[in-house]
Amino acid sequence: MKKNIQIAVIPGDGIGPEVLKEGLKVLSKVKPQLSSEFNFVEYDLGAKNYLKTKEAMAESVFKQIQNSDAIYLGAVGDPKVPPGILEREILLKLRFELDLYINLRPCMLFDGVFTPLKNKKPQDINFMVVRENTESLYTGLGGIFKQGTPQEIAIQEDINTRFGVERCIRYAFDLCQKRKKENKLTLVDKANVLTFAHSLWRRTFEEVGQEYPAIKRNAIYVDAAAMDFVRRPEIFDTIVTNNIFGDILTDLGAIISGGLGLAASANMNASKKNQGCSGLFEPIHGSAPDIVGKGLANPLAAILAGKMMLEFFAENKAAKAIEEAISKAIQSKRIFKPESSETQISTSEIGDLVCEFL
Ligand code: IPM
């Protein structure tokens, strides 16, 4: 009998529902190739629900989601809700409370996709960013004192624990080894200024690195890394970095790989894999309220997030098939305008085209 896998679907706000619909279309198309039975349960979370109930995610809903095996999420965030509420109480709550400590973000230029970098080819832009996903400036620790006065003080703590840093770095070494690209892991930090926090990162990187003699290590500052993403992205194989730098760098990584319309990510608890809810798969892009309902959103990022979800459950054959179908759909030259990352067919037509090549 096939194993049952329960997926909590959170379409969310803005273009989230539009792109996720295409992701689900593609996942249902590969159903015959799957060794497990995937069941999808949709949760209506986001601005509309928040404005109606004054609660971003009821505890009972969180419990149900926690009892599923993974989450497939579109986007959260809406101009009708003050910034931070939906992000913190839905997306970040899920990342933190489910302890999804790895945020894996591939930066990979598909053949036939436009990159704004001159003379860079698919073989030049092909690296993985491992972003620590439960610490750094994202914990929400801190506070405001004397608010609204000229003496106001705002403190936002940068949390780095040996435990959190080590498990992230260890995952990155393992991944780098599995990738078999150049066996090179780059730590991106700001050890020249954040002399406490990033001393911990550097020491941990060196110590864990001793266990991986075949992996070359180098450590660079985040400002230099930003420059090299543009100047010579070919030097990267696998990158490991903290939460905030990973957030910023992967938007840059997305744009050099053909735009946010193609960038997907996997939030994972790599140690409790396949026990309880241990993965959240989402496009990197936001809810893009300005283009909602126009069919302009590119669903490839959401489709690729679905592909990463299949990989997480070791459905490698179907995952590969999706990647190949996307690649062929791109090469058919029907998706993008020439020399541009703007699409020329609608969101649902892109989903259909990928299905056609499956
Ligand atoms: C991302 C997003 C989120 C983040 C926001 C929506 C909280 O930018 O996944 O990169 O900062 O992590």
Ligand code: MG
């Ligand atoms: Mg981001």
